[in-house]
Amino acid sequence: MTSAARQLYLFYREGFRSMVIGRTLWKIIIIKLFILFAVLKFFFFPNYLKENFSTDRDRAGHVLENLTVSPPSR
Amino acid sequence: MGDQILTTVDWARAQFALTAMYHWIFVPLTLGLSFLIAFFESIYVKTGNVEWKKLTKFWMTLFGVNFAIGIATGIILEFQFGTNWSNYSWMVGDIFGAPLAIEGIFAFFLEATFFAVMFFGWHRVSKGFHLFSTWMVAVGSNLSAVWILVANGWMQSPAGMSFNPDKARFEMQNFWDVALSPVAIHKFTHTTSSAFLLASLFVVGVSALFLLQARHQKMAKRSMVVAAVFGFVASIFCAFTGDEAAFNVAHRQPMKLAAMEGLYVGQEKAPLIAVGAINAGKRPGDDQPAFHQAVKIPGLLSLLANRDPNSFVPGIDDLVFGNAGQNVVGAEQRMITGRTAISALASYKEAKGRGDVAAATSALAIFDQNKGDLGYGYLSSAVQAVPPVAITFYSFHIMVVLGTLFPLIFLLVIYFAFRGTLESQRWLNLACFASIFLGYVAQQAGWVVAEVGRQPWAIQGLLPVGVASTNIAVSNVQTTFYIFLTLFTALLVAEIRIMVKQIKTGPEA
Numbered sequence: 001m002t003s004a005a006r007q008l009y010l011f012y013r014e015g016f017r018s019m020v021i022g023r024t025l026w027k028i029i030i031i032k033l034f035i036l037f038a039v040l041k042f043f044f045f046p047n048y049l050k051e052n053f054s055t056d057r058d059r060a061g062h063v064l065e066n067l068t069v070s071p072p073s074r
Numbered sequence: 075m076g077d078q079i080l081t082t083v084d085w086a087r088a089q090f091a092l093t094a095m096y097h098w099i100f101v102p103l104t105l106g107l108s109f110l111i112a113f114f115e116s117i118y119v120k121t122g123n124v125e126w127k128k129l130t131k132f133w134m135t136l137f138g139v140n141f142a143i144g145i146a147t148g149i150i151l152e153f154q155f156g157t158n159w160s161n162y163s164w165m166v167g168d169i170f171g172a173p174l175a176i177e178g179i180f181a182f183f184l185e186a187t188f189f190a191v192m193f194f195g196w197h198r199v200s201k202g203f204h205l206f207s208t209w210m211v212a213v214g215s216n217l218s219a220v221w222i223l224v225a226n227g228w229m230q231s232p233a234g235m236s237f238n239p240d241k242a243r244f245e246m247q248n249f250w251d252v253a254l255s256p257v258a259i260h261k262f263t264h265t266t267s268s269a270f271l272l273a274s275l276f277v278v279g280v281s282a283l284f285l286l287q288a289r290h291q292k293m294a295k296r297s298m299v300v301a302a303v304f305g306f307v308a309s310i311f312c313a314f315t316g317d318e319a320a321f322n323v324a325h326r327q328p329m330k331l332a333a334m335e336g337l338y339v340g341q342e343k344a345p346l347i348a349v350g351a352i353n354a355g356k357r358p359g360d361d362q363p364a365f366h367q368a369v370k371i372p373g374l375l376s377l378l379a380n381r382d383p384n385s386f387v388p389g390i391d392d393l394v395f396g397n398a399g400q401n402v403v404g405a406e407q408r409m410i411t412g413r414t415a416i417s418a419l420a421s422y423k424e425a426k427g428r429g430d431v432a433a434a435t436s437a438l439a440i441f442d443q444n445k446g447d448l449g450y451g452y453l454s455s456a457v458q459a460v461p462p463v464a465i466t467f468y469s470f471h472i473m474v475v476l477g478t479l480f481p482l483i484f485l486l487v488i489y490f491a492f493r494g495t496l497e498s499q500r501w502l503n504l505a506c507f508a509s510i511f512l513g514y515v516a517q518q519a520g521w522v523v524a525e526v527g528r529q530p531w532a533i534q535g536l537l538p539v540g541v542a543s544t545n546i547a548v549s550n551v552q553t554t555f556y557i558f559l560t561l562f563t564a565l566l567v568a569e570i571r572i573m574v575k576q577i578k579t580g581p582e583a
Contacts, residue, residue, distance in 0.1 A: 015190060026142070028565075032146060036146060036153075040150070045154070045156065046156075050156070060240070063164045064242040066541065067242060067419060068420035068423060069420070
């Protein structure tokens with residue numbers, strides 16, 4: 001490891017080690033990111049157009065269909 | 075089918091509103107507090123007085139708590155675009171996809187670098203570089219809000235684009251027209267200045283609590299003076315940008331302005347409502363009074379809207395049914411134009427499909443002539459072009475009243491601080507503490523005006539929310555709504571608990 005990279009590594013390592021309230025906050029951040037990306041994004045928030053259409057041409061066609069056949073009540 | 079879709083749209087809107095409102099609890103404090111910390115540290119570096127360093131570190135801790143709890147809450151909005159608002163997301167992807175991604179990467183690296191120096195570097199880098207890092211965090215945090223606010227401004231007043239009927243997308247024609255549209259500029263300046271105001275209220279309020287408890291008084295008074303001066307300047311700037319924003323609303327979203335003021339019948343020398351109790355039973359075109367009671371300031375709405383106190387300001391009825399005498403085209407007429415545009419778009423698609431170039435060209439020409447009112451073609455009644463008037467009216471007036479109160483509080487803090495009697499002004503310190511909550515109320519009210527007031531549009535005049543959304547099961551959106559409600563409430567409770575603990579501990583932490 002070069003000197004600069006080692007200094008950078010030590011800077012972050014010492015910083016994380018010296019955290020007090022930061023430890024709690026990092027735990028919250030990690031739990032939150034897990035819930036957001038591993039649970040919500042994965043199970044509840046698929047990208048509708050990517051999931052249901054394989055090409056941009058098909059996606060455009062679907063949106064255009066919605067724009068032209070949508071009933072006025074929408 | 076229609077009811078089902080409407081219900082899904084309503085839940086999707088509620089979910090977006092919920093997440094955006096929670097997100098906006100965390101963001102403005104980050105934007106404003108970052109600058110206040112930079113001011114505090116600048117004073118420390120200039121004077122060398124370690125009390126200012128201690129003070130800086132205390133507020134930095136609260137900044138860190140807020141930042142950590144709020145981090146990635148905005149990502150959820152992005153999830154919703156792809157799932158609940160797929161038509162909208164597709165249609166604007168060309169304009170906002172790349173800039174938002176670049177901004178996200180830029181913000182990540184800026185924050186990863188300078189946040190680390192700001193929090194970890196007190197004894198490891200020079201004073202000057204640490205201060206530079208703190209300023210970079212402040213500038214970077216605020217810059218990372220630029221493009222999302224430009225996007226919001228574009229939705230309120232689309233500019234610099236054209237619609238490509240083959241790709242069903244709005245495509246950017248002029249980057250600068252998008253980035254520097256007057257609505258985008260005022261959206262950014264008004265939003266960030268209001269965030270500075272909120273953060274100032276937070277610092278003043280927490281410091282006032284210290285004075286009420288007779289704890290850390292020297293630190294509290296120093297913090298209050300800096301925050302009150304910053305807050306006062308931000309308040310004035312916020313009022314100025316708010317006035318400019320309202321002027322833009324008058325010309326680009328006149329229906330929103332009419333709802334903000336509960337103005338049903340347009341008039342010359344239109345008054346501004348100082349205080350009013352709106353008649354919730356009033357409907358466009360009926361003979362009921364708009365208000366049960368109202369105190370009006372003659373001519374002020376005309377002045378606000380057109381810079382001329384004698385000018386005509388269109389009301390909701392004019393904008394729904396039209397007013398030929400004042401050259402106001404109503405939603406009824408626009409619906410006809412919009413339906414012509416939709417019909418031409420359908421004809422274009424059909425002609426392209428069968429390879430009839432002449433018919434496609436002809437249909438496209440008709441579409442181009444009428445596309446400015448495309449969104450109105452999806453409305454089933456002209457009255458659908460009217461946003462919820464009572465919510466818009468009350469939110470606007472709550473924001474304005476509080477926005478007028480805050481600079482007075484800052485002025486009083488500055489006055490008593492220079493008289494040296496701040497700690498003995500119990501009533502003022504109580505008011506300062508209460509103003510933290512009021513600051514958040516004003517923030518939320520401002521966004522309610524901006525977003526509820528522009529209904530039914532996802533993109534002003536071009537795309538109503540019903541067409542922007544995805545046809546998915548309502549139960550999907552309901553489920554995630556309640557998940558978000560639980561998650562965000564838990565995060566807010568966590569933030570408040572950690573904040574309170576840190577405030578109780580004080581600057582010695």
